[in-house]
Amino acid sequence: MGVLDYLRGFRVTFDKLFEERVTTEYPEEKSPKPDRLHGRHVLNRYEDGMEKCIGCELCAGVCPAKCIYVRGQDNPLDEPVSPGERFGYIYEINYLRCIHCDLCVEACPTQAITETKLFEFSFTNRSDAIYTKDELLVGDDGLPQNLPWEDWRPGEDVATSAWMRATSPAGDADYVGTVGWSGELGYGVRAPEVGQFGEDPEPPAAEVDPVDEGGHH
Amino acid sequence: MTDTADTAEGIAITVNGQAVEARTGELLIDACERNGVYIPRFCYHPRMTPVGMCRMCLVEVDTGRGAALQPSCMLTCAPDMVVETESDLTKKAQDGVLEFLLINHPLDCPICDKGGECPLQDQTMAYGPGESRFVEEKRHYEKPIPINDNVYLDRERCILCDRCTRFAKEVAGDPLIHFQGRGNGTEVNTFPDEPFASYFSGNTVQICPVGALTAKPYRFKARPWDLEEVESTATIDSVGSRIVIQSSRNKVLRYLGVDSDAVNWGWLGDRERFSFEALNSELRLTEPLIASGEGHRVTTWSAALGAAADAIAKTPASRVAAIGGARLTNEAQYVWAKLLKDVIGTDHVDAQLGDGLPADLVLGLPRATIADACRPGGTIVLCGPDPKESLGALYLRLRHAVIEDGATLIELTPRSTGLSALAAHTLHPRPGELGALARALVAGTTDDVAGVSGAAIGAAHQAIAAGGPVTVLLGRASAAESAAVVAEAAAALSNIDDVGFLSTLTRGNVHGALDMGLAPGLLPGRQRLGAGIPRGWTSVPSETGLDSTGILTAAVAGEVDALILLGADPLRDFPDRHLAEQAFDAVDTVVAVDTLPTDSVAAADIVLAAAATTEVAGTFTNLEGRLSALAQKVTPPGTARPDWIIAAELALALGGDLAIQSLDDVWTELAAMSPVHAAIDPAAAAERDGVLVTGTIDYTPVEQGELPAKDAYALRLVSVRAMYDQGSSLAASPSSAGLHREPVLALHAADFEKLGVSAGDEVSVTSARGGVTLAVQSDPGVPRGSAVMVSHLGGPDPYDLIDTTTLVTEVLVERA
Ligand code: SF4
Ligand code: SF4
Ligand code: SF4
Ligand code: FES
Numbered sequence A: 001m002g003v004l005d006y007l008r009g010f011r012v013t014f015d016k017l018f019e020e021r022v023t024t025e026y027p028e029e030k031s032p033k034p035d036r037l038h039g040r041h042v043l044n045r046y047e048d049g050m051e052k053c054i055g056c057e058l059c060a061g062v063c064p065a066k067c068i069y070v071r072g073q074d075n076p077l078d079e080p081v082s083p084g085e086r087f088g089y090i091y092e093i094n095y096l097r098c099i100h101c102d103l104c105v106e107a108c109p110t111q112a113i114t115e116t117k118l119f120e121f122s123f124t125n126r127s128d129a130i131y132t133k134d135e136l137l138v139g140d141d142g143l144p145q146n147l148p149w150e151d152w153r154p155g156e157d158v159a160t161s162a163w164m165r166a167t168s169p170a171g172d173a174d175y176v177g178t179v180g181w182s183g184e185l186g187y188g189v190r191a192p193e194v195g196q197f198g199e200d201p202e203p204p205a206a207e208v209d210p211v212d213e214g215g216h217h
Numbered sequence B: 001m002t003d004t005a006d007t008a009e010g011i012a013i014t015v016n017g018q019a020v021e022a023r024t025g026e027l028l029i030d031a032c033e034r035n036g037v038y039i040p041r042f043c044y045h046p047r048m049t050p051v052g053m054c055r056m057c058l059v060e061v062d063t064g065r066g067a068a069l070q071p072s073c074m075l076t077c078a079p080d081m082v083v084e085t086e087s088d089l090t091k092k093a094q095d096g097v098l099e100f101l102l103i104n105h106p107l108d109c110p111i112c113d114k115g116g117e118c119p120l121q122d123q124t125m126a127y128g129p130g131e132s133r134f135v136e137e138k139r140h141y142e143k144p145i146p147i148n149d150n151v152y153l154d155r156e157r158c159i160l161c162d163r164c165t166r167f168a169k170e171v172a173g174d175p176l177i178h179f180q181g182r183g184n185g186t187e188v189n190t191f192p193d194e195p196f197a198s199y200f201s202g203n204t205v206q207i208c209p210v211g212a213l214t215a216k217p218y219r220f221k222a223r224p225w226d227l228e229e230v231e232s233t234a235t236i237d238s239v240g241s242r243i244v245i246q247s248s249r250n251k252v253l254r255y256l257g258v259d260s261d262a263v264n265w266g267w268l269g270d271r272e273r274f275s276f277e278a279l280n281s282e283l284r285l286t287e288p289l290i291a292s293g294e295g296h297r298v299t300t301w302s303a304a305l306g307a308a309a310d311a312i313a314k315t316p317a318s319r320v321a322a323i324g325g326a327r328l329t330n331e332a333q334y335v336w337a338k339l340l341k342d343v344i345g346t347d348h349v350d351a352q353l354g355d356g357l358p359a360d361l362v363l364g365l366p367r368a369t370i371a372d373a374c375r376p377g378g379t380i381v382l383c384g385p386d387p388k389e390s391l392g393a394l395y396l397r398l399r400h401a402v403i404e405d406g407a408t409l410i411e412l413t414p415r416s417t418g419l420s421a422l423a424a425h426t427l428h429p430r431p432g433e434l435g436a437l438a439r440a441l442v443a444g445t446t447d448d449v450a451g452v453s454g455a456a457i458g459a460a461h462q463a464i465a466a467g468g469p470v471t472v473l474l475g476r477a478s479a480a481e482s483a484a485v486v487a488e489a490a491a492a493l494s495n496i497d498d499v500g501f502l503s504t505l506t507r508g509n510v511h512g513a514l515d516m517g518l519a520p521g522l523l524p525g526r527q528r529l530g531a532g533i534p535r536g537w538t539s540v541p542s543e544t545g546l547d548s549t550g551i552l553t554a555a556v557a558g559e560v561d562a563l564i565l566l567g568a569d570p571l572r573d574f575p576d577r578h579l580a581e582q583a584f585d586a587v588d589t590v591v592a593v594d595t596l597p598t599d600s601v602a603a604a605d606i607v608l609a610a611a612a613t614t615e616v617a618g619t620f621t622n623l624e625g626r627l628s629a630l631a632q633k634v635t636p637p638g639t640a641r642p643d644w645i646i647a648a649e650l651a652l653a654l655g656g657d658l659a660i661q662s663l664d665d666v667w668t669e670l671a672a673m674s675p676v677h678a679a680i681d682p683a684a685a686a687e688r689d690g691v692l693v694t695g696t697i698d699y700t701p702v703e704q705g706e707l708p709a710k711d712a713y714a715l716r717l718v719s720v721r722a723m724y725d726q727g728s729s730l731a732a733s734p735s736s737a738g739l740h741r742e743p744v745l746a747l748h749a750a751d752f753e754k755l756g757v758s759a760g761d762e763v764s765v766t767s768a769r770g771g772v773t774l775a776v777q778s779d780p781g782v783p784r785g786s787a788v789m790v791s792h793l794g795g796p797d798p799y800d801l802i803d804t805t806t807l808v809t810e811v812l813v814e815r816a
Helices: A003-008 A011-017 A058-062 A103-107 A162-166 B028-034 B088-103 B119-127 B163-171 B202-207 B275-280 B301-313 B330-344 B359-364 B392-403 B434-443 B454-465 B483-493 B510-515 B548-556 B577-586 B643-653 B663-673 B682-686 B750-755
Strands: A041-043 A068-074 A086-094 A113-115 B010-015 B018-023 B058-062 B067-071 B082-084 B151-153 B177-180 B187-190 B213-215 B228-233 B242-248 B251-257 B289-292 B295-298 B320-324 B379-383 B408-412 B425-427 B470-474 B499-503 B562-566 B589-594 B606-609 B618-621 B626-630 B715-721 B744-747 B762-766 B771-778 B786-791 B810-815
Touching: A041 A086, A058 A068, A058 A103, A103 A113, B010 B028, B018 B028, B028 B058, B058 B088, B067 B088, B088 B119, B151 B187, B151 B202, B163 B177, B163 B202, B163 B392, B202 B213, B202 B251, B228 B626, B251 B275, B289 B301, B301 B562, B301 B589, B301 B606, B301 B643, B320 B330, B320 B548, B330 B510, B330 B618, B330 B643, B330 B663, B359 B483, B359 B499, B359 B510, B379 B392, B379 B454, B379 B483, B392 B408, B408 B434, B408 B454, B425 B454, B434 B454, B434 B483, B470 B483, B483 B499, B510 B618, B548 B577, B626 B682, B744 B750, B750 B810
Parallel strands: B010 B082, B320 B562, B379 B408, B379 B470, B408 B425, B470 B499, B562 B589, B589 B606, B715 B786, B744 B771
Antiparallel strands: A041 A113, A068 A086, B010 B018, B058 B067, B058 B082, B151 B213, B177 B187, B228 B242, B242 B251, B289 B295, B289 B606, B618 B626, B715 B810, B744 B786, B762 B771, B762 B810
């Protein structure tokens, strides 16, 4: 064993020194996220600002982690919260339990609940981990709220219901591309994504422009 | 299920290729279900007449003339029927029926209270088409319209099955909802401006196979998958209807009726159904309280129990008394009885509030069950409170017996009742003269007695003399008439051949209280004081004690220093309110064990917060003496404790030891000391129909004594109870509070002229005890010379007038 053998042992190390680096300075720098990443939820509103959630508890019923707590109530006639008789009065998701399976999103009959791409949770106490309805609801601009402990990056808080738009009603391939969903605050009725079957169309033609591409930032 | 008794004779039919034995007269749908083949259905309900409205139960039947589709709910089994419930033809029919039903059915399952437990949802999943071909606009109606205070109707969802309308007409006898319109425009609705005012409306919500009828107290409270449930017994009245208690997040949200063949057949009165609301009330007592200044302050259990023990320990046993206990479970009643009669040593113990009957009448006379009373072709003598107002589920059974099973009803009541329209003979004696009328009825006199014509008495006598079983429903129809009057009548009626008595004492578990010795002169297990010291006890009181009226009278005379209230509210609920108020002033220490802040709790020195009915396990004894299980579903609020634990702790604070650590210990002791419970397996009480506790005590008839001559200007007061009053538990239930009727004085029209009043006038009613002012109304159901008031436990109330120490209360009525 000579000195050369010793250096040969470092060959991989030396090679790597001159290659392009793949690590990023997380969390200052973050890699782009896939479109359908399952992150923290939002509760959507209709174009007129009414809440989509009707408090039906289907999401709570289907959730395998049993982390959703919903209670409905009679809609006040003079100041309805959602269209129809019933609205979601209490809505809570416990992020210490949620496994981001999106079964709640599939179960929801009104597309009230969808997921954003924010997945990095860090809380300093347990009650922060329980998101309440006030925290989950989109703001007046139709964008998810930026809670003090959340780290949103530019562009991440738009298209938070992309998953829903890509899915055809009843999962039937015949309906791919058919609009079977309602409009949203800030977006109107969004056009479908073509997904796997063709080229992506022009960026979704929104009736109302999202406030600005960068959201809160 | 109901009308088809087990008959030896079977009918051989073939169902899906299997040989099956049907019973004579059995409907095909029932025969199949009994043999494990479920046929889907919407309109068929085993407790109501089949109508064949929905066609969901179509099956292929061959009776020898070739196979054809027939509704199995309308078809009685016949020999050699060949039935196919899963053939292609049957499936096509089911698919088609569902597609039709869904044409106009709005798909608002996500907001519908029935969603998740809906027969239409379930059967569409199991038998229906996967997709709709209907693209046109559906029929629309105004979304839910309230049809009474507690029920909403959503006509869009209705599938016109006729269950609710049949229930209202056939079962409840309140035909206030009907089909209206024709064809596509057919809808269920009430008459304009006339609500579905029925004491039983909640049942329609339970049997509606869709979410067309929903209950306001449960509206949007939870979804079926949130609910946990347990079978239990309703304790608000003494029928002991079987229920399931459903809760979510430790809160009771709903009671549903359970079909117990022996008791309630699945039905509940609305008061029973919605009574759980009081348990969730903000008003519930959650901590022990102790008097401080004008009100109370919260204290610890050890301080409260210590203060109660001090007050009791420094008082001689003969100056300690206890009233109440009908709210408690049997087990808690036993522990309290042992505490009071063994450790403390007083016999001044009464679970009834001066509006009941002496224990001898309930436990001494031969007892009958509800089924005995409702026997086809039997005779029922109603000699007690109006079952419709007081014992809702029993009323429905009696109604069925008279209408469907040919029972003969004879009423011996001070005024007309909810059953009067069905009664073969209605005899309204003058207050105080019930005994004389009963004697005349049994003897067959043809003279006028007690204000009743001889002809009417003779006709009713014929019905009794015709033979066959007779059941007397015995209770206190009027709190203004002494129990001695009822005792005299019972003595006369006990001479009828083949007679049985069904007690109609109304308060919750009052029959359990009698069985557990919460009555003067009694020990647990239907034993009299004086039979020696029971096993497991160290002493018994040496003298027979006083009943509630006696206790309060003694208190006024300064002979009671410590008064214990077991869920009793004498200040509001005792018929002689004047006496109760004076007694409270005279007693040194009042200890109240209760769940809600009643008037008496407000006046108590020490308040011990108790767990309510859904918060404790145990057993309940109904008016037949039937033991059935109570299940704990939720935990008590705050630090409220089960009554039996309060008794055990109080015993310890008094330096005694009851040697009872658990409910099992209670049963071990009962088995050893009670002749009537020895043979009973408490596990049998957990069965749906429970188990009857049999055995009577010796019975000696007593005479009521001389009735004072009637003042020519006076009327005799009749004080009855109504389904809804302003008592503390109904007042704490939002859906029942406010349902009590306006207080009125009801008189026979013939008395108006004599008094110089006319209908609607405000009159003042005065007795030796006090006076009230209210409107007067003419009522043909009131006999001449009587003045009827309903005790609402609030407002102008007969309890302000009654003198419980007399046989009858006379009142003077004048224009105010
Ligand atoms: S994503 Fe899955 S685990 Fe999370 S709330 Fe939805 S259903 Fe529950
Ligand atoms: S989010 Fe959707 S599924 Fe959940 S309660 Fe609201 S409407 Fe129902
Ligand atoms: S309201 Fe319900 S119970 Fe009544 S007819 Fe309609 S579906 Fe039947
Ligand atoms: S269940 Fe037989 S027709 Fe409705």
